[in-house]
Amino acid sequence: EAGVAQSPRYKIIEKRQSVAFWCNPISGHATLYWYQQILGQGPKLLIQFQNNGVVDDSQLPKDRFSAERLKGVDSTLKIQPAKLEDSAVYLCASSRPGRVKQYFGPGTRLTVT
């Protein structure tokens, strides 16, 4: 089966600009996760979707970050405006409902200058 797809793989922007990342989960995986991984740290969950509903967004900086999963399949994560501290790898993962195992995409490396 095809894995989790993410694009773009790399993005460089200036602070105060906006950026969007796209994720396509594995077919049939109703649960989708966005993580932020800062260099030298483990991934931190930003938001979890079950189909197109939000399950957990407690660690999402809602003043600048937003995410949507309109049709319960693809998802988009947006940052507006970006700050220097947003430089990180943004990982998308998906899983079957009620299953622990998450399948991760390759990530998008964001550099904010």
Next chain:
Amino acid sequence: KQEVTQIPAALSVPEGENLVLNCSFTDSAIYNLQWFRQDPGKGLTSLLLIQSSQREQTSGRLNASLDKSSGRSTLYIAASQPGDSATYLCAVRDNYGQNFVFGPGTRLSVLP
């Protein structure tokens, strides 16, 4: 709030050595613990999952143990190979939430 630490931060060993990676967590009320591997520029790959009722799990040359009462887990890699070079992360899912809290990882280099 659950916190996860990993020691050492980096490790370099010659090929063929057996090695141990350590993971510690502050809240012992965990649901399960998972070890992941992360290669540069790639996402995470699940290696082993230990439920809270289990003491260890094995897969090939990998063995993970769990001691809930002391808040520790170890990942043992036997007969290390250059292909084992990667960052290894442990993640804990506690009884209160649905998601994992990750440690910062141990960067392993196995030298040929």
